[in-house]
Amino acid sequence: xxxxxxxxxxxxxxxxxxxxxxxxxxxxxxxxxxxxxxxxxxxxxxxxxxxxxxxxxxxxxxxxxxxxxxxxxxxxxxxxxxxxxxxxxxxxxxxxxxxxxxxxxxxxxxxxxxxxxxxxxxxxxxxxxxxxxxxxxxxxxxxxxxxxxxxxxxxxxxxxxxxxxxxxxxxxxxxxxxxxxxxxxxxxxxxxxxxxxxxxxxxxxxxxxxxxxxxxxxxxxxxxxxxxxxxxxxxxxxxxxxxxxxxxxxxxxxxxxxxxxxxxxxxxxxxxxxxxxxxxxxxxxxxxxxxxxxxxxxxxxxxxxxxxxxxxxxxxxxxxxxxxxxxxxxxxxxxx
Amino acid sequence: xxxxxxxxxxxxxxxxxxxxxxxxxxxxxxxxxxxxxxxxxxxxxxxxxxxxxxxxxxxxxxxxxxxxxxxxxxxxxxxxxxxxxxxxxxxxxxxxxxxxxxxxxxxxxxxxxxxxxxxxxxxxxxxxxxxxxxxxxxxxxxxxxxxxxxxxxxxxxxxxxxxxxxxxxxxxxxxxxxxxxxxxxxxxxxxxxxxxxxxxxxxxxxxxxxxxxxxxxxxxxxxxxxxxxxxxxxxxxxxxxxxxxxxxxxxxxxxxxxxxxxxxxxxxxxxxxxxxxxxxxxxxxxxxxxxxxxxxxxxxxxxxxxxxxxxxxxxxxxxxxxxxxxxxxxx
Numbered sequence: 001x002x003x004x005x006x007x008x009x010x011x012x013x014x015x016x017x018x019x020x021x022x023x024x025x026x027x028x029x030x031x032x033x034x035x036x037x038x039x040x041x042x043x044x045x046x047x048x049x050x051x052x053x054x055x056x057x058x059x060x061x062x063x064x065x066x067x068x069x070x071x072x073x074x075x076x077x078x079x080x081x082x083x084x085x086x087x088x089x090x091x092x093x094x095x096x097x098x099x100x101x102x103x104x105x106x107x108x109x110x111x112x113x114x115x116x117x118x119x120x121x122x123x124x125x126x127x128x129x130x131x132x133x134x135x136x137x138x139x140x141x142x143x144x145x146x147x148x149x150x151x152x153x154x155x156x157x158x159x160x161x162x163x164x165x166x167x168x169x170x171x172x173x174x175x176x177x178x179x180x181x182x183x184x185x186x187x188x189x190x191x192x193x194x195x196x197x198x199x200x201x202x203x204x205x206x207x208x209x210x211x212x213x214x215x216x217x218x219x220x221x222x223x224x225x226x227x228x229x230x231x232x233x234x235x236x237x238x239x240x241x242x243x244x245x246x247x248x249x250x251x252x253x254x255x256x257x258x259x260x261x262x263x264x265x266x267x268x269x270x271x272x273x274x275x276x277x278x279x280x281x282x283x284x285x286x287x288x289x290x291x292x293x294x295x296x297x298x299x300x301x302x303x304x305x306x307x308x309x310x311x312x313x314x315x316x317x318x319x320x321x322x323x324x325x326x327x328x329x330x331x332x333x334x335x336x
Numbered sequence: 337x338x339x340x341x342x343x344x345x346x347x348x349x350x351x352x353x354x355x356x357x358x359x360x361x362x363x364x365x366x367x368x369x370x371x372x373x374x375x376x377x378x379x380x381x382x383x384x385x386x387x388x389x390x391x392x393x394x395x396x397x398x399x400x401x402x403x404x405x406x407x408x409x410x411x412x413x414x415x416x417x418x419x420x421x422x423x424x425x426x427x428x429x430x431x432x433x434x435x436x437x438x439x440x441x442x443x444x445x446x447x448x449x450x451x452x453x454x455x456x457x458x459x460x461x462x463x464x465x466x467x468x469x470x471x472x473x474x475x476x477x478x479x480x481x482x483x484x485x486x487x488x489x490x491x492x493x494x495x496x497x498x499x500x501x502x503x504x505x506x507x508x509x510x511x512x513x514x515x516x517x518x519x520x521x522x523x524x525x526x527x528x529x530x531x532x533x534x535x536x537x538x539x540x541x542x543x544x545x546x547x548x549x550x551x552x553x554x555x556x557x558x559x560x561x562x563x564x565x566x567x568x569x570x571x572x573x574x575x576x577x578x579x580x581x582x583x584x585x586x587x588x589x590x591x592x593x594x595x596x597x598x599x600x601x602x603x604x605x606x607x608x609x610x611x612x613x614x615x616x617x618x619x620x621x622x623x624x625x626x627x628x629x630x631x632x633x634x635x636x637x638x639x640x641x642x643x644x645x646x647x648x649x650x651x652x653x654x655x656x657x658x659x660x661x662x663x664x665x666x667x
Binding site (some may be wrong): 061066114118119120121123124125127128129130131132133134135138139140143259262263266302304305306307308309310311313314315317319322323325326329 | 398455459460461462464465466468469470471472473474475477479480483484491585588591592595601602632633634635636637638639640641643644647648659
């Protein structure tokens with residue numbers, strides 16, 4: 001029993017969990033409506049997209065890489081799928097997902113090709129593709145925003161879909177969005193890949209020690225190619241969810257929110273040097289960032305503080321894990 | 337014999353080629369004094385950021401926070417210049433405040449660099465993530481100070497730094513040339529420069545050679561911050577305003593110039609000449625794109641695409657050299 005408790009506390013996720021609890025108690029004491037089921041459902045709906053991007057970024061980080069282009073992929077998937085649907089007149093959400101995810105996988109494959117075959121540094125490649133993808137979208141596809149009236153109905157209907165609906169005392173109703181189901185699906189799929197497939201173990205292995213992974217016989221080129229395609233796929237899903245949530249599309253959106261996603265993953269305890277990190281931690285990180293984002297004003301701070309907090313969270317998060325890593329390195333006489 | 341300088345010679349040829357092509361196709365707009373003046377007034381602020389990035393990259397790191405440092409220090413200087421100066425002040429007092437603003441900007445850029453350096457060297461955070469975090473933090477502080485608004489209207493004397501000319505040479509260009517020379521001297525002629533190159537090639541070996549890696553890293557990022565600070569003073573003086581978020585396109589183009597200029601992104605090798613020629617090439621292309629009236633989005637696409645293209649070309653060049661036996665050991 002004692003051992004079990006000790007094991008639970010050895011995970012950094014548990015601390016984050018307690019921080020979120022304490023934070024929620026404080027927020028509830030300021031504003032009692034914070035701790036309601038309705039607010040919880042709302043939080044899930046609005047942060048599900050970020051959660052999906054965060055799962056993708058976690059997988060890249062696990063492999064020891066970094067990807068900053070996922071936001072450009074998400075907006076490309078969203079904007080292209082919406083435009084195709086409008087041009088063809090087909091009003092089908094599944095087709096939207098199909099187009100958006102195909103665009104995502106294609107753009108992800110470009111990242112994957114450059115990183116795995118040409119062995120180029122992941123950050124510089126994805127900075128380049130962020131600019132190239134977003135620039136190409138704006139220059140060749142268009143810059144015009146799609147407003148709610150023009151938007152195909154399937155997006156609006158999809159955004160309103162609930163798994164179940166509850167009724168308030170005054171007769172109005174609220175429900176848990178279908179977004180929760182999509183997020184759950186992505187989480188389970190990613191978890192299964194990471195935990196139970198050779199591919200997933202390969203991702204951890206590359207992140208832990210690339211040379212050892214090569215010698216253990218992992219197909220590094222294939223695994224890296226898969227990772228970036230998968231991130232593109234997830235970004236494609238997020239793109240459609242985002243447009244359905246806002247019922248509006250502007251090709252300038254989403255790009256620029258990378259830091260928030262990265263902060264969530266780092267906060268969730270993923271080691272930036274690769275090899276360790278869990279999906280649960282990442283989701284907790286997303287919850288923390290979302291609560292912070294939504295309630296800054298409630299804490300008496302204007303929204304201008306958001307960027308500062310995101311930066312601070314990244315710095316503190318990476319500092320803690322890096323410092324632990326460094327001390328372990330000194331103890332075992334390995335030098336950076 | 338080409339060996340060490342081959343990349344620089346290739347770059348120089350490309351530069352001359354671009355000038356010739358543009359002179360042939362758009363001579364009436366390209367070959368004008370105004371065009372060259374606008375090119376030379378844009379080179380400095382961007383060139384200083386590229387030099388800053390180069391030094392960070394030579395140690396095997398990267399500094400993603402350079403543009404945020406220029407934003408933060410620019411905002412601080414702008415606040416001092418607008419809040420302390422009032423029209424009825426004497427000339428001498430205004431000059432004093434301008435000097436104060438520049439000093440504070442420089443000092444705050446050093447502090448930003450120090451924070452980066454300490455995080456990377458003593459806490460052990462990988463440079464990409466440390467500077468990614470400080471990129472958000474510094475910009476965040478700048479946004480909080482200004483509440484997202486722009487600051488405009490600096491004393492006329494201050495504008496001389498960004499817009500003045502000595503004889504026919506723009507003042508910013510002079511500042512840039514001086515800084516580039518100093519950086520070249522530091523890298524090639526001082527023990528700090530040698531240590532930076534050794535650290536970049538092999539940190540463990542340099543540590544065993546008795547070099548204090550940590551203090552070198554801190555100094556490196558402080559120099560990087562300093563260059564970003566100087567760049568910010570030129571920047572706010574040139575446009576006579578400061579708004580957080582200004583100049584974010586420079587991050588990608590700075591990295592593009594570095595890779596174009598033959599700096600090894602994994603550390604150890606880079607020349608000031610290469611980067612300076614890279615900066616000139618980029619600025620020439622930029623002016624060409626402006627003359628051809630390319631949209632900013634198309635330019636964004638081109639820069640990203642060029643960065644990827646240059647890296648892929650470098651990959652094949654390295655592979656060719658390896659197979660022809662010029663460059664062997666590659667870990």
